[in-house]
Amino acid sequence: xxxxxxxxxxxxxxxxxxxxxxxxxxxxxxxxxxxxxxxxxxxxxxxxxxxxxxxxxxxxxxxxxxxxxxxxxxxxxxxxxxxxxxxxxxxxxxxxxxxxxxxxxxxxxxxxxxxxxxxxxxxxxxxxxxxxxxxxxxxxxxxxxxxxxxxxxxxxxxxxxxxxxxxxxxxxxxxxxxxxxx
Amino acid sequence: xxxxxxxxxxxxxxxxxxxxxxxxxxxxxxxxxxxxxxxxxxxxxxxxxxxxxxxxxxxxxxxxxxxxxxxxxxxxxxxxxxxxxxxxxxxxxxxxxxxxxxxxxxxxxxxxxxxxxxxxxxxxxxxxxxxxxxxxxxxxxxxxxxxxxxxxxxx
Numbered sequence: 001x002x003x004x005x006x007x008x009x010x011x012x013x014x015x016x017x018x019x020x021x022x023x024x025x026x027x028x029x030x031x032x033x034x035x036x037x038x039x040x041x042x043x044x045x046x047x048x049x050x051x052x053x054x055x056x057x058x059x060x061x062x063x064x065x066x067x068x069x070x071x072x073x074x075x076x077x078x079x080x081x082x083x084x085x086x087x088x089x090x091x092x093x094x095x096x097x098x099x100x101x102x103x104x105x106x107x108x109x110x111x112x113x114x115x116x117x118x119x120x121x122x123x124x125x126x127x128x129x130x131x132x133x134x135x136x137x138x139x140x141x142x143x144x145x146x147x148x149x150x151x152x153x154x155x156x157x158x159x160x161x162x163x164x165x166x167x168x169x170x171x172x173x174x175x176x177x178x179x180x181x182x
Numbered sequence: 183x184x185x186x187x188x189x190x191x192x193x194x195x196x197x198x199x200x201x202x203x204x205x206x207x208x209x210x211x212x213x214x215x216x217x218x219x220x221x222x223x224x225x226x227x228x229x230x231x232x233x234x235x236x237x238x239x240x241x242x243x244x245x246x247x248x249x250x251x252x253x254x255x256x257x258x259x260x261x262x263x264x265x266x267x268x269x270x271x272x273x274x275x276x277x278x279x280x281x282x283x284x285x286x287x288x289x290x291x292x293x294x295x296x297x298x299x300x301x302x303x304x305x306x307x308x309x310x311x312x313x314x315x316x317x318x319x320x321x322x323x324x325x326x327x328x329x330x331x332x333x334x335x336x337x
Contacts, residue, residue, distance in 0.1 A: 001183070001188045001191065001192060002183055002188070003188050005185050005187070005272045005273065006183035006185045006276065006277075009183065009268040009271055009272055009277055010183065013277075016264075017264070018227040018230055018264045018268075019227060019267055019268065020224065021224055021227075021228075024224055027216075028217075031213050031217065034210065034213040035210075041206070091195075091199075094200055095201070098187065098209065099187050104191060155203075155206070
């Protein structure tokens with residue numbers, strides 16, 4: 001597992017050179033944005049069940065046959081598995097966001113996920129749709145562009161408007177999940 | 183690769199939970215120390231050849247060690263200082279542990295190089311290279327901590 005720092009180390013080691021001013025500039029930006037990054041991660045961790053249950057419910061609403069007998073979310077045991085998986089994917093995205101690097105998501109969550117779903121008969125198109133809804137909800141909460149009340153309390157920078165850049169990074173991790181399932 | 187952030191994430195993942203408030207605090211703590219570490223890394227990167235040459239010249243200057251080993255020693259000291267530069271960047275001892283210390287003694291011994299010379303060289307850099315002239319007080323402390331860590335591992 002890598003983070004922004006150890007990733008710089010691994011690529012410098014491949015060249016056999018120490019890390020100098022040039023590489024450190026990017027890392028200094030990461031450190032300066034640390035408060036925003038922690039706030040953006042808090043936006044996820046404070047709304048886990050909201051984001052996942054909303055996404056799974058949305059997925060089912062668009063395809064109501066899923067909860068009928070013969071559907072992929074019938075009986076409730078399979079619906080529950082779906083909710084659980086949404087939460088697991090969101091958890092690894094929160095790790096990647098905190099680390100500033102996707103390797104933890106790739107290695108521990110996405111590696112083999114598609115094959116597992118195919119073997120279990122989980123419809124990939126529905127799984128991708130749920131992740132898509134999670135992405136939209138997460139970005140809206142993070143940037144405070146959701147309708148209704150403010151959904152998270154940051155401990156550092158406060159305003160969600162400051163999380164724009166980090167929200168774009170978070171969206172890229174959701175896209176990574178979607179492309180891994182494609 | 184172990185660093186302040188990945189250690190926290192690995193622990194959270196092992197417990198299957200989202201990052202908690204105390205996780206954020208520990209990550210934030212490492213970020214607060216980061217500017218000093220990065221300063222040390224930057225200055226070390228620019229002085230790495232100088233420190234290496236000074237230390238090796240001093241250690242091999244009085245004929246106590248065989249001169250034929252000097253080039254290998256120079257190469258290795260440079261290598262270890264580079265790993266220390268990486269440790270300063272990650273904020274953990276991961277790069278030294280994984281790439282420098284594990285298997286180190288065996289490799290040094292098989293090449294018939296004197297471990298004592300390495301220890302002396304790092305102690306020389308720590309005590310006699312005037313590190314604090316090149317970087318701030320915090321940065322010097324971070325650098326010296328890692329030199330001590332390496333000296334202890336070699337001893």
